[in-house]
Amino acid sequence: xxxxxxxxxxxxxxxxxxxxxxxxxxxxxxxxxxxxxxxxxxxxxxxxxxxxxxxxxxxxxxxxxxxxxxxxxxxxxxxxxxxxxxxxxxxxxxxxxxxxxxxxxxxxxxxxxxxxxxxxxxxxxxxxxxxxxxxxxxxxxxxxxxxxxxxxxxxxxxxxxxxxxxxxxxxxxxxxxxxxxxxxxxxxxxxxxxxxxxxxxxxxxxxxxxxxxxxxxxxxxxxxxxxxxxxxxxxxxxxxxxxxxxxxxxxxxxxxxxxxxxxxxx
Amino acid sequence: xxxxxxxxxxxxxxxxxxxxxxxxxxxxxxxxxxxxxxxxxxxxxxxxxxxxxxxxxxxxxxxxxxxxxxxxxxxxxxxxxxxxxxxxxxxxxxxxxxxxxxxxxxxxxxxxxxxxxxxxxxxxxxxxxxxxxxxxxxxxxxxxxxxxxxxxxxxxxxxxxxxxxxxxxxxxxxxxxxxxxxxxxxxxxxxxxxxxxxxxxxxxxxxxxxxxxxxxxxxxxxxxxxxxxxxxxxxxxxxxxxxxxxxxxxxxxxxxxxxxxxxxxxxxxxxxxxxxxxxxxxxxxxxxxxxxxxxxxxxxxxxxxxxxxxxxxxxxxxxxxxxxxxxxxxxxxxxxxxxxxxxxxxxxxxxxxxxxxxxxxxxxxxxxxxxxxxxxxxxxxxxxxxxxxxxxxxxxxxxxxxxxxxxxxxxxxxxxxxxxxxxxxxxxxxx
Ligand code: SF4
Ligand code: SF4
Numbered sequence: 106x107x108x109x110x111x112x113x114x115x116x117x118x119x120x121x122x123x124x125x126x127x128x129x130x131x132x133x134x135x136x137x138x139x140x141x142x143x144x145x146x147x148x149x150x151x152x153x154x155x156x157x158x159x160x161x162x163x164x165x166x167x168x169x170x171x172x173x174x175x176x177x178x179x180x181x182x183x184x185x186x187x188x189x190x191x192x193x194x195x196x197x198x199x200x201x202x203x204x205x206x207x208x209x210x211x212x213x214x215x216x217x218x219x220x221x222x223x224x225x226x227x228x229x230x231x232x233x234x235x236x237x238x239x240x241x242x243x244x245x246x247x248x249x250x251x252x253x254x255x256x257x258x259x260x261x262x263x264x265x266x267x268x269x270x271x272x273x274x275x276x277x278x279x280x281x282x283x284x285x286x287x288x289x290x291x292x293x294x295x296x297x298x299x300x301x302x303x304x305x306x307x308x309x310x311x312x313x314x315x316x317x318x319x320x321x322x323x324x325x326x327x328x329x330x331x332x333x334x335x336x337x338x339x340x341x342x343x344x345x346x347x348x349x350x351x352x353x354x355x356x357x358x359x360x361x362x363x364x365x366x367x368x369x370x371x
Numbered sequence: 372x373x374x375x376x377x378x379x380x381x382x383x384x385x386x387x388x389x390x391x392x393x394x395x396x397x398x399x400x401x402x403x404x405x406x407x408x409x410x411x412x413x414x415x416x417x418x419x420x421x422x423x424x425x426x427x428x429x430x431x432x433x434x435x436x437x438x439x440x441x442x443x444x445x446x447x448x449x450x451x452x453x454x455x456x457x458x459x460x461x462x463x464x465x466x467x468x469x470x471x472x473x474x475x476x477x478x479x480x481x482x483x484x485x486x487x488x489x490x491x492x493x494x495x496x497x498x499x500x501x502x503x504x505x506x507x508x509x510x511x512x513x514x515x516x517x518x519x520x521x522x523x524x525x526x527x528x529x530x531x532x533x534x535x536x537x538x539x540x541x542x543x544x545x546x547x548x549x550x551x552x553x554x555x556x557x558x559x560x561x562x563x564x565x566x567x568x569x570x571x572x573x574x575x576x577x578x579x580x581x582x583x584x585x586x587x588x589x590x591x592x593x594x595x596x597x598x599x600x601x602x603x604x605x606x607x608x609x610x611x612x613x614x615x616x617x618x619x620x621x622x623x624x625x626x627x628x629x630x631x632x633x634x635x636x637x638x639x640x641x642x643x644x645x646x647x648x649x650x651x652x653x654x655x656x657x658x659x660x661x662x663x664x665x666x667x668x669x670x671x672x673x674x675x676x677x678x679x680x681x682x683x684x685x686x687x688x689x690x691x692x693x694x695x696x697x698x699x700x701x702x703x704x705x706x707x708x709x710x711x712x713x714x715x716x717x718x719x720x721x722x723x724x725x726x727x728x729x730x731x732x733x734x735x736x737x738x739x740x741x742x743x744x745x746x747x748x749x750x751x752x753x754x755x756x757x758x759x760x761x762x763x764x765x766x767x768x769x770x771x772x773x774x775x776x777x778x779x780x781x782x783x784x785x786x787x788x789x790x791x792x793x794x795x796x797x798x799x800x801x802x
Contacts (some may be wrong), residue, residue: 114799137798144798151799165712166795169785177738178774179653179760181627184782185634216623221631225489267622290680293744294431297682302738306777306787310735313687320682 136337192223248370260295321346469556538583616749653761677742692752
């Protein structure tokens, strides 16, 4: 339950030096690497991988931005420079399977890298968690009980509408025996947190309110104890919104990975 | 005989005018750049059957879906009746399918019920637009022509249906009188209630029946020729538009091939890119967009379902995906008129970006795909927004300064924030 990571995180370079190959590469992403809040999620994903005994590795300093924000901002040059450099690294290590904690990395590597010479089996961490639950390797036992707690899940655009992943994160919440409540706008009709399309890196255009406030108001209408997220950018926007509404005493914003780690007492 | 000749002449003229205008529309769509959407024909066909014929994306909003469905079915079925009108008009026959007996009675009976349905549907649509003033149907971009366009069409449909029902009522009365030429055929579950309103004399009944008949067919021909000027073009374009819609995951943006070649050449000096014609990166004007984007613009029904789910629009920002589509169509029409007047090389000094769509609009988009999801006929406003951004960034280097800072960080540090690549694994160490 501690936030400490008492495990060694293996890098690709180390593994190869030992003559080993991982089952899966964990693509951490820029937010997962540098953003303090997202770093916690990153560590929790490692805990899950470690707990179930999946042999994994990260790229560490060899990882670079996928190019997603550059592409959405319209800089195709920079995107493709990033993509081709990353593909060279990934192909150099003969990577086959990738898990990532960020829907933007997930979408870009899964859909846009193949056309540039990088084809991998890419999954989002909520899909990994769903599989592990189905296989009986994660049980939501031995840790914090979420029984009866009200949880509402916010669909990240690039996971949901972008790639049709709606069930995996919900599956991870269903096993908790919690009370799952849906917002008015959910699944394919979900409302953006306001960070996508490179909005994360600029001031919003002028309007009546910020998008994350609109979204938080909708989330708070469900009276949740926990707002569940599956994207580091959504995490920032939703946490900021909760703070702005001065609800951080009553409502927690947690990633599906964090909830899973707590429930399993990892 | 005279009326037959007149009928044939008018019909031919209407068809000729329509073909002329349709050709112009197709010419305008071809202003756009090439794009290949001919893969997976089976999946495309299924998409078209599901989305256009089956109206699968309409059901999200049940009330307009039900009303729209009645009007749509009415439109499709009434074509059988138009076929009879055509034959009667050309050969001077009357109710030529009347020989079908009970099947004919069934057909006419169902047309009448559908006509009533269409009548009621259009009336409710008019009320929603003009009296209830639904927000989605009263946004700023709908002032002026788009607003009257919608009303004209609804009123026309109501008039056409009224004429059809009065025609039947007069016909039934004439049949009962045993008037010459008016064979006994058809069943009239709706128009029977109108019979009492009509005069009793054979002469006036014939005048009414013929008047409504001509009004009905002339109205339909006029409607046909009105389509190319109207958002109601969607009744034709919805089909090709859904057939050629994007089948890839919505999150996937195209990888620009021209850029791939340049980047490859940069990373690998031995790579020689194939000769490509010098084009622009991204889109400044409609001719930089693909024909898919332009066909989308002609297909847009201005229903505003996209705008009503757009997070930027909901929170009061200038961006409206519906307006993006309307602007693209307006600009395309303008470029088309320029070509008619002065040939294709003409430059009027205007462009889609700035003269129609402002920078503020395109930078407000979160690329969330809600608009694409919501569109009942698979239109993709995001594709146009992305291409305009590409132009602003790659051709002009005119992004908001914070975006430029982010791009600079990726270039120098491999992350959108200013952190050192050497610190990338710190999360695993500092606990
Ligand atoms: S993709 Fe852009 S235009 Fe479309 S709904 Fe989202 S923010 Fe609005
Ligand atoms: S783009 Fe689609 S959803 Fe938007 S107004 Fe046009 S038809 Fe309606």
